Amino acid sequence: MEYGLPLISLLSLPGIRGYSLRQMKTSFKKYRRPYWRKRPFEYIALWQSLSFFLLICLIWVHETFDLTAIFFGTEETAFNYMGASILTAFVITVGFITIAHTYLQQRKTMEGFITICSYCKKVQINQAVWEQIDEFIEDKSLITFSHGICPECLENCLKDTDMKVDDARGATVDLS
Numbered sequence: 001m002e003y004g005l006p007l008i009s010l011l012s013l014p015g016i017r018g019y020s021l022r023q024m025k026t027s028f029k030k031y032r033r034p035y036w037r038k039r040p041f042e043y044i045a046l047w048q049s050l051s052f053f054l055l056i057c058l059i060w061v062h063e064t065f066d067l068t069a070i071f072f073g074t075e076e077t078a079f080n081y082m083g084a085s086i087l088t089a090f091v092i093t094v095g096f097i098t099i100a101h102t103y104l105q106q107r108k109t110m111e112g113f114i115t116i117c118s119y120c121k122k123v124q125i126n127q128a129v130w131e132q133i134d135e136f137i138e139d140k141s142l143i144t145f146s147h148g149i150c151p152e153c154l155e156n157c158l159k160d161t162d163m164k165v166d167d168a169r170g171a172t173v174d175l176s
Helices: 007-012 021-029 040-065 067-072 081-110 133-140 151-161
Strands: 122-124 130-132
Touching (some): 040 067, 122 133
Antiparallel strands (some): 122 130
8 A cells, every 4th residue: 555655755855844855864964973972981991992902012012022122222131922921911801800890880870760850950869859960960970060151041031130241341231
């Protein structure tokens, strides 16, 4: 059973709802978030993994080319396969523990549902306790808040009170 034109042909018609398909595609591109914004925890784990991998590469380059003899002019030492292997195993162990701990801690701080009042924007801690959202986030993370007022709210506030504000340059601004 066919109900008319398929959706893709409707979207490709110029002027449908005021947008062409090309305009719709380009308008959606600006809303695509990069990978690191979609999955920040995986992104941090990736960079931590790369840094530990580079550290392991440095261990083996040092053992292969004897970097201390090259940079500091010390006596050349023999290739120490066992020492490099033990150091590599240690770096892998420390890297795994560090990356796993960081990943789990960050996931833990950002998971869960938060009940927030739609009027006063307080957050429900338990059945009887409500707390300001900025205090709640400061307690649960490393974020510190600084309060300000956006230009729209400032304008609305000043219109409500019919006040004048001095500009930073000393000029008087009347927003009414």
